Amino acid sequence: MTAVQVDVHHLTHTCPANPDEPHPYDTRRTIVAIAPGGPCRNPVTVRFGDTTAVIDCGRRLPREQRCPACRITVIEHTVTFTHPGHHGPQHPTTGIAA
Numbered sequence: 001m002t003a004v005q006v007d008v009h010h011l012t013h014t015c016p017a018n019p020d021e022p023h024p025y026d027t028r029r030t031i032v033a034i035a036p037g038g039p040c041r042n043p044v045t046v047r048f049g050d051t052t053a054v055i056d057c058g059r060r061l062p063r064e065q066r067c068p069a070c071r072i073t074v075i076e077h078t079v080t081f082t083h084p085g086h087h088g089p090q091h092p093t094t095g096i097a098a
């Protein structure tokens, strides 16, 4: 199994669509570590004309058919939130005098 650790950073705000409850409007994911699962245990032979090549099953098959080494599991390492405030027509940085 290939394990990918990510830092997840949610940016939340309130806006005219939902002014009462902060909700995520942007999510950033940063990969912090990858633990490779090792060589593919079920390589797939593909044919290009009269040439054949062997590739990792993870490059060819849908997730549920891959061998254990090619399956990717995402682990959320840290999850953080930033709440910059309300976004909307009345946002204080627009500089438009009412």
Ligand SMILES: [Zn+2]
Pocket (backbone or CB within 6 Å): 013, 014, 015, 016, 017, 018, 023, 025
């Ligand atoms: Zn919103």
Ligand SMILES: [Zn+2]
Pocket (backbone or CB within 6 Å): 039, 040, 041, 042, 043, 056, 057, 058, 066, 067, 068, 069, 070
């Ligand atoms: Zn594989």
